[in-house]
Amino acid sequence: MTTPQLIWRNVWRNVWRNPRRTWLTVAATVFAVFLVVVFVAMADGMHGKMIEDAVRLSSGHVQVARDGWLENRTLEYSLRLSPELDAELRATPGVLGIAPRVSNAGLLSHGEATQGVLLLGVDPPREASVSSLSSRLWRGAFLPASVKRPLVLGAQLAENLKVGIGDQVLLYSIAYTLENAYELFEVSGTLRLPDRDLERGLALIRLDDAQHFFALGDRISEVALLAAHASEVPPLTASLETRLPLSGAEALEVNAWNEVMPELEQFIIIDDAGMYVLLLILVIVVGFGILNTILMSVLERQRELGVLLALGLRPAAIFRMVYAESLLLAAIGFAIGLLLALPVVAWFTAHPIPLSGAEMEAMAELVGMEPVVTFELRESTLPGVALTIFGVAALAALYPALKASRARPVDALRGL
C-alpha cells in the first residue's frame, strides 16, 4: 500500500532538494502564466470592446428580421412589427433594449456632390436603448421633432457633401413599391464615429419618415436588440428562436452580431489565433524547462529510485511520484503567476489604457473602436490557462516518469 502522504512527503522534499533549479523552473512557469493571463485578458478585453462598440454603434447584439433579410437586405424582406411581436420581444429574458429600424441604401445629393449612403430610419428614444448613435452627436440636434424631415449625417459625409446644419439635401432611393423615391431632408446634426467608414457613409432619418419615404406603411426592416453582454447572446438567440415563428408566411430570422458582422468575428478569430500560437510556444518552452528539471532530477536519483524499488515501492508509485513532482512545480508556478497577474489585470480592467499616437488611433479606427486598451478576465480564462500549464507539465513529466518507473532495480542501484 502506498499512502498519498508518503508520496507527497517525498515529492515535496525532492522538489526542494535543489532549490535553485526548482526556483528557476518555477520562475519560468510564473513568467509564462503571468504573460498568458495578462495577454489573454487584454485580448479578450480588446475584442470584447470591439464587439460592444460595434454592437452599440449599429447592429445591436441580436437582430430579428424577416426570414431572408440578412442574405438579401432588400425591403422585399421587411416585416410588420405588430404589438404582439413587440410585446414578445420585450418579454424575452435578457433583452435590455429594442430598436425597430428601416435600413436601405440611398443617394444623397447636395449641389454638385452626390454620395452613396447607408440610410437608417430610427425611432430616437427606442434607438437610444440599443445604440450609442445619439450620444455621438457632434454638432446640431439628433433628429428633433421640431424639424420637418430631419437628417443626421456622419461628420465626414457632411464634409464630403459640403453641407452644414440647416442645409437641405436630396435623398434618392427605390421604394418598397419599386418606384423611385426622392425627398428633401434638412440636416439637423452630424455624428463623430469611431468607425470612419461608417462616418463617411451613414445617414439617419426618423423611422416614420423612412417608412413614408420608402412607402413601407408600418413595416420595418429589422429590430435591433441589446443584451447585457456579448456572452449572453447565445442563450438569448436560443430563447428567441423558441419564441418567434421561424417558418411559415411570416417567418422570422434571428441573427446574432457575428452573423450580421462576420468580418468582425473573423478579425477576432485571426487575432486570437496569432496570439495563442505565440503563447503556446511560450508554454512549450516552459514545458521543456520542466522536462529538463525532472529528467535531471531522475537521472541524479537513479540509485535512490533503485532503493525504493528494492524496498518494495511499486513501479506505478514511482511513476506517480515523478509525475507529481512535475505537477507540483507547475502548481507553484501557476499559483505565483496568478498572484502576480490578477492584480495587474484587475488594475487595467478598472483603468483602461488610452492609446495615443496617430498610428494607434488609426489602428483603432480600422477596427471601429475607441482608442483604448481594455482588459477583461473571462470565466473560462483561468481554467483554460490551468489546463494548458498542467497539461504541458503532465506531458513533460511523461518521459522522466516512465524512465524512472521502468528502471531495473539492480541497474538503478549500480547507477546505470
Next chain:
Amino acid sequence: MLEARAVHKVYDSRGAETHALSDMSLRISEGEFTVLAGPSGSGKTTLLNLFGGLDEPTSGQIRLDDQDLAACTRSELAELRLRKLGFVFQAYNLIPVLTAVENVEFVMELQGVARAERRRRATGMLAELGLGELTSKRPLELSGGQQQRVAVARAIVSQPRVVLADEPTANLDSTTAGGLLDLMQTMNRERGVTFLFSTHDPMVIERAARVVRLRDGRVVADETATSL
C-alpha cells in the same frame, strides 16, 4: 525457502561477457543464518540480487517459497520484496530526503503499519543500535557507520522473513558490528528470521551457522557450524 537452480548469470559489457555465476545451485532453508563468503568477483552480490528479485538470471531458476521469480510481474516482485524481504546494501543507500527515523519507518509505511506503531518500532530499533539521539538527522549528517546501522534497522524493523545483507559490517567498528550481529542472531533465534549475508568479515563468518564459499561464480564449499 530460497533456492537457486542451475543458475547462470552473464553480464555483457560492450560485447565482453563476464560469467558472474555458473551453474549455481543453492538452497537456503527457513531460519538459517548463512554467510556467502568469497573474494571480490566471486558472485556473492550477484547471488543476493538474484535472491532479492532485483535482477534476473541469464538461465536457471530463482525460487522464493517455491515460487519462480521469473514468473512474477514487476509489481508482484515489488510486493514480494515488501512483504518477505529486507535488504542491507553495501553502500547504505538511505533515502537522502528522509530523516533517520523516516528511513527506518519507510518499509513499514509501505506495509501500511499505523503511524504511531511504526514510529514506536523505528525509534526503539534506532535506540537499540545506539542511534537514539540521531533519529531526526538526515543521512548526510550521519557518519558511514551510523548510516549503515540505520540501513540495517530499516531492513530488520519490519520483521521480514528473509534479510539479504551485502557486507553489513563493512563500515562498522568491531564493537558496533558485534552488537548488530547479536541483534540479528536474536531475531534469527527468537523470530526465525532467515539471514543471508555476503561478507569478508571473519567476525560474521565466525557467527554463521552455515558458510557457503564461492569462487568464480561457483560454490566451492558449503560448511555448517558443526563442520566449521
